[in-house]
Amino acid sequence: MTELLSVDKVSVRYGELEAVRGVSLSLAAGETLGLVGESGCGKSSLGRAILCLEPVAAGRIAFNGYDVTTLKGAALKQFRRQAQMVFQDPFGSLNPRMSVGSAIEEVLFVHHIGTNRAARRERVAALFEDVGLKTDWLNRYPHEFSGGQRQRIGIARALSLEPKLLVADEPVSALDVSVQADIIQLLKRLQRERGLSYLFIGHDLAVVRDMSDRIAVMYKGEIVETGTSDQICDEPRHPYTQKLLSAVPDIDKALA
Ligand SMILES: Nc1ncnc2c1ncn2[C@@H]1O[C@H](COP(=O)(O)OP(=O)(O)OP(=O)(O)O)[C@@H](O)[C@H]1O
Ligand SMILES: [Mg+2]
DSSP, X not given: OOEEEEEEEEEEEETTEEEEEEEEEEEETTOEEEEEOOTTSSHHHHHHHHTTSSOOSEXXXXXXXXXXXXXXXXXXXXXXXXXXXXOSXXXXXXXXXXXXXXXXXXXXXXXXXXSSHHHHHHHHHHHHHHTTOOGGGGGSOGGGSOHHHHXXXXXXXXXXXXXXXXXXXXXXXXXXXXXXXXXXXXXXXXXXXXXXXXXXXXXXXXXXXXXXXXXXXXXXTEEEEEEEHHHHHHSOOSHHHHHHHHTSTTHHHHHO
């Protein structure tokens, strides 16, 4: 597998606080790397840094072999097309006063995709269908959708620029369990069909295991252990990973 993303000794600082401390990881094309760890350990900060939404205080992030930490202007915009975020709560990132169809159309417009409005509309409609939404709903507003539907909209928007990488930051954590399963299945299918790479951030180890090829365990800003999902869940080495696993009450039952 070709390496898509390579993070090398990256740190993220908020003033005095070093939220991410010298983290290194890599992600191959078509692969899913799960990222777990307790609240506040730096998962989202790392995810945002990878998407250049947060400046890095140190280290290098290479995407397709090119350092992206210093990108600006047109080059940064070009990178945005290739790496996108799926948020835990897409509602917070959807404009409440814009129909969901228009919101995605605008993303395409900004990136000069589609020759005219009709072409963009058609593209958004196709995306909508691909994520399991009815095209009749394109003119509706965010508040008219359920949590699961909104997450599908968030996914459609993230995919609208045909990225190679999605950073999914707790994409199912706010959803009911039955809806979680649907969104996980959707993400898996889209990955298969489009050859996407995922950085999948989560706190539910059963979900992260199910989703990921490999898992990285983060603790206080550092990655303390990385391995295949089975290794991390069945033979955890680091005491913190063991603690994290023992905090899951019925992991075998949850995975059955
Ligand atoms: N914009 C910010 N300004 C200042 N401090 C921040 C900012 N964002 C995060 N932090 C702090 O950085 C640390 C890491 O936060 P981060 O959100 O990356 O953790 P997380 O692992 O994603 O947590 P959670 O599981 O709760 O989402 C925390 O101490 C947090 O309070
Ligand atoms: Mg977070």
